[in-house]
Amino acid sequence: MTGLPLSPWRVHIATIRAIVAETPGVWTFGLSLDDPSVKYSFQAGQFNMLYLPGIGESAISVSSDPEEVGKLQHTVRAVGNVTRAMAKLQPGSQIGVRGPFGTSWPFESFRGKDVILVAGGLGLAPLRPVVYSLIRHRRDFGRVTLIYGVRSPADLLFSSEYESWRKGGIDVQTTVNVASLDWQGAIGSVTPLLAPLPIEPARTGLFTCGPEVMMRFVAAGAVQRGVPTGQVFVSLERNMNCAVGLCGHCQFGPEFVCRDGPIFPFDRVRRLMLVENF
Numbered sequence: 113m114t115g116l117p118l119s120p121w122r123v124h125i126a127t128i129r130a131i132v133a134e135t136p137g138v139w140t141f142g143l144s145l146d147d148p149s150v151k152y153s154f155q156a157g158q159f160n161m162l163y164l165p166g167i168g169e170s171a172i173s174v175s176s177d178p179e180e181v182g183k184l185q186h187t188v189r190a191v192g193n194v195t196r197a198m199a200k201l202q203p204g205s206q207i208g209v210r211g212p213f214g215t216s217w218p219f220e221s222f223r224g225k226d227v228i229l230v231a232g233g234l235g236l237a238p239l240r241p242v243v244y245s246l247i248r249h250r251r252d253f254g255r256v257t258l259i260y261g262v263r264s265p266a267d268l269l270f271s272s273e274y275e276s277w278r279k280g281g282i283d284v285q286t287t288v289n290v291a292s293l294d295w296q297g298a299i300g301s302v303t304p305l306l307a308p309l310p311i312e313p314a315r316t317g318l319f320t321c322g323p324e325v326m327m328r329f330v331a332a333g334a335v336q337r338g339v340p341t342g343q344v345f346v347s348l349e350r351n352m353n354c355a356v357g358l359c360g361h362c363q364f365g366p367e368f369v370c371r372d373g374p375i376f377p378f379d380r381v382r383r384l385m386l387v388e389n390f
């Protein structure tokens with residue numbers, strides 16, 4: 113599995129096979145590529161450009177299991193032109209897929225070590241593939257923890273899967289900013305859940321995806337506890353157009369988020385992430 117695009121410019125036609133309403137305004141689309149001769153594969157954390165003719169193209173992470181070849185899923189929040197149009201599609205509709213693009217979560221370099229995943233909101237979508245991979249290869253890793261924070265219980269993505277993730281050996285911890293009457297879990301940001309976690313810095317990898325302010329606190333907190341900056345990875349989101357490092361839309365200092373990211377070791381982007389409204 114190379115994870116490299118077959119051709120970065122080639123748009124593959126895909127048919128929507130299933131649509132799952134996840135949370136208000138967020139849907140997971142199950143796709144299959146129409147041309148069976150296309151050998152598509154991706155790595156956990158990569159994204160595709162999804163294309164609707166006459167409307168446009170958007171970068172969307174792959175949210176499915178990289179090892180379930182042929183079962184391609186994208187979890188999409190309807191915010192703008194492409195994503196709102198996608199929200200109106202039905203099973204059987206066709207869309208264009210270009211990709212996969214970008215860097216992936218380097219979970220394999222943490223074999224034998226502990227892995228901490230920290231997600232906020234929709235940031236769980238690009239981390240879900242690594243959850244599947246860690247469960248599949250669970251014996252190869254030490255302690256695996258997922259800390260997930262959202263605004264309210266209704267915003268928890270993939271909540272029907274947490275029980276199977278726990279059975280698969282992942283310590284899943286959730287927190288909400290605003291609780292409902294029946295919520296019995298943690299309230300507040302993800303950082304108080306990280307504080308009591310026993311961390312052996314040298315043997316810990318931390319992957320985080322969510323609002324940038326959350327990632328800054330999470331990454332800086334892990335580094336303060338001794339985790340080397342090169343073992344902390346963040347997934348950055350910037351407005352993308354070409355997805356292959358040519359157009360400059362997603363340029364972040366010297367980095368092109370589409371080509372050099374979206375997943376970066378914190379030491380590489382730390383200085384840039386501290387710049388507000390860059």
Ligand SMILES: Cc1cc2nc3c(=O)[nH]c(=O)nc-3n(C[C@H](O)[C@H](O)[C@H](O)COP(=O)(O)OP(=O)(O)OC[C@H]3O[C@@H](n4cnc5c(N)ncnc54)[C@H](O)[C@@H]3O)c2cc1C
Pocket residue numbers: 159168169170171172173174186187188189190191192193194195196234237238348349350351352374
């Ligand atoms: C690597 C990567 C992975 C991503 N993964 C996901 C994912 O898994 N799921 C997901 O849902 N999103 C994901 N995104 C974000 C997604 O690419 C953006 O939200 C994208 O802009 C959506 O495209 P759109 O055409 O629907 O929105 P656009 O039309 O481009 O609008 C984007 C934003 O701009 C605002 N906007 C639009 N038009 C205007 C205007 N005229 N004036 C002012 N504001 C405006 C919208 O309200 C919206 O907030 C990812 C982004 C990146 C870079």
